[in-house]
Amino acid sequence: MFQMKPAYSPTLWEAYGVIILILCVISSSIIFAGSVPHIPLLASIVLLIFYGKMKKVPFKQLEAGIAEGARSGMGAIFLFFFIGLLISAWMMSGTIPLLIYTGFELVTPQFFYAIVFIATSIIGICIGSSLTTAATVGVAFIGIASAMEASLAITAGAIVSGAFFGDKMSPLSDTTNLASAMLDVDLFEHIRNMGWTTIPAFAASLLLFGILSPEISAAEFDKMAKFQEALVNTGLIHWYGILPLALLLAMIIWKVPALISLAGSSIVAVGLSYLHSPLPAAKALGILFSGYVSETGSKEMDALLTRGGVESMMFTIGIVILALSMGGLLFVLGIVPKLLSSIESMLKRAASVITASALCAVGINTIIGEQYLSILLTGEAFQPQFKKVGLANKNLSRVLEDAGTVVNPLVPWSICGAYLTSVLGVHTLEYLPFAFFCLLSPVLTVVFGYTGKTLTYIK
Numbered sequence: 001m002f003q004m005k006p007a008y009s010p011t012l013w014e015a016y017g018v019i020i021l022i023l024c025v026i027s028s029s030i031i032f033a034g035s036v037p038h039i040p041l042l043a044s045i046v047l048l049i050f051y052g053k054m055k056k057v058p059f060k061q062l063e064a065g066i067a068e069g070a071r072s073g074m075g076a077i078f079l080f081f082f083i084g085l086l087i088s089a090w091m092m093s094g095t096i097p098l099l100i101y102t103g104f105e106l107v108t109p110q111f112f113y114a115i116v117f118i119a120t121s122i123i124g125i126c127i128g129s130s131l132t133t134a135a136t137v138g139v140a141f142i143g144i145a146s147a148m149e150a151s152l153a154i155t156a157g158a159i160v161s162g163a164f165f166g167d168k169m170s171p172l173s174d175t176t177n178l179a180s181a182m183l184d185v186d187l188f189e190h191i192r193n194m195g196w197t198t199i200p201a202f203a204a205s206l207l208l209f210g211i212l213s214p215e216i217s218a219a220e221f222d223k224m225a226k227f228q229e230a231l232v233n234t235g236l237i238h239w240y241g242i243l244p245l246a247l248l249l250a251m252i253i254w255k256v257p258a259l260i261s262l263a264g265s266s267i268v269a270v271g272l273s274y275l276h277s278p279l280p281a282a283k284a285l286g287i288l289f290s291g292y293v294s295e296t297g298s299k300e301m302d303a304l305l306t307r308g309g310v311e312s313m314m315f316t317i318g319i320v321i322l323a324l325s326m327g328g329l330l331f332v333l334g335i336v337p338k339l340l341s342s343i344e345s346m347l348k349r350a351a352s353v354i355t356a357s358a359l360c361a362v363g364i365n366t367i368i369g370e371q372y373l374s375i376l377l378t379g380e381a382f383q384p385q386f387k388k389v390g391l392a393n394k395n396l397s398r399v400l401e402d403a404g405t406v407v408n409p410l411v412p413w414s415i416c417g418a419y420l421t422s423v424l425g426v427h428t429l430e431y432l433p434f435a436f437f438c439l440l441s442p443v444l445t446v447v448f449g450y451t452g453k454t455l456t457y458i459k
Contacts, residue, residue, distance in 0.1 A: 022048075080316055169191060315418070
């Protein structure tokens with residue numbers, strides 16, 4: 001999308017006015033009116049179309065911008081289809097129930113949120129996908145938090161923080177590879193350089209989650225033991241339930257494409273389900289589409305285990321299509337290019353270049369709701385500026401991840417924000433104050449920019 005040619009060149013004040021109007025429409029609708037993101041996004045698209053017609057931009061060009069924007073998200077859309085499939089398949093095989101059961105075993109009287117953060121960080125590094133981590137291990141920890149009556153908002157914040165730490169630092173992550181590849185930085189050099197900002201953010205987050213962790217009473221441990229017993233009684237807890245997860249990890253390590261990995265793990269999971277619960281083909285296919293429905297008779301258990309299915313992803317997919325379509329209109333109307341060029345012209349020192357690029361990445365995530373575009377657009381716009389002030393490309397690749405990759409889950413109408421809300425059942429604005437790692441990363445990258453510490457200059 002970043003190569004789309006604008007059909008109109010607005011003034012800078014026009015561009016700012018349009019962006020402020022759109023942000024007001026979206027934020028006020030979601031925060032104050034309690035609307036789902038789809039309606040304000042549709043309203044914003046209509047406003048942009050009217051704006052384009054007022055500026056005499058042919059409707060065909062506006063339509064092309066919408067189509068090009070939506071087309072750029074097809075990879076994410078297909079990934080969501082397969083994740084919905086994976087969750088229902090893992091419910092059938094007992095993989096997610098087994099993870100929940102095992103998670104109870106890991107819980108100690110103290111530091112529950114810190115354990116969630118560490119566990120999701122480790123799985124995130126192994127898998128290289130924040131969304132998959134949240135959809136599997138994250139769902140398990142949300143179930144545990146529900147059972148022990150811990151804060152779901154803080155638990156979700158720990159899950160999101162750990163999942164995006166893992167995504168950011170994993171050599172298997174698509175965003176990590178994208179940020180390093182587009183700037184021609186060695187992948188492992190990029191990861192090592194990110195450590196300067198990522199490790200302090202991780203340590204501070206771990207400390208905060210440790211402080212916030214509740215004391216778990218003996219009564220709550222008894223309740224968890226009863227919950228484990230109820231899980232066993234579902235007939236879904238079997239040793240082979242770990243095999244779909246092991247296969248997924250192996251395929252990712254072997255660098256098998258994500259869609260094939262998810263599909264392969266789903267197929268194995270469905271096959272394993274026949275060892276303990278053989279179903280007619282029509283019913284199995286129905287579960288894969290509509291999701292697994294638990295009928296244990298326990299309200300808490302059924303709420304925990306009823307999830308997944310391709311259909312469950314439709315809400316998120318709708319947001320993805322609308323958000324990226326709006327992004328396409330913002331490009332074809334010249335709004336985003338004008339804002340980028342205005343920021344670019346103000347850069348003279350290393351600190352200002354790093355701050356501006358970080359703000360740009362955050363802004364694109366906020367306006368468009370797409371982390372890949374925040375990496376691509378910021379990288380394209382600021383690479384010449386980093387070179388001008390003598391900064392090596394690995395400084396920019398670090399900023400792209402610190403302020404691009406990890407900010408997306410904090411935006412309610414973004415791809416990651418909407419997806420995480422759907423999967424975890426906790427609204428973005430509820431877990432946002434507790435996603436410490438995601439909040440600290442962009443701050444630290446700007447701080448290091450001003451101090452000059454850890455910056456690498458061109459020799």
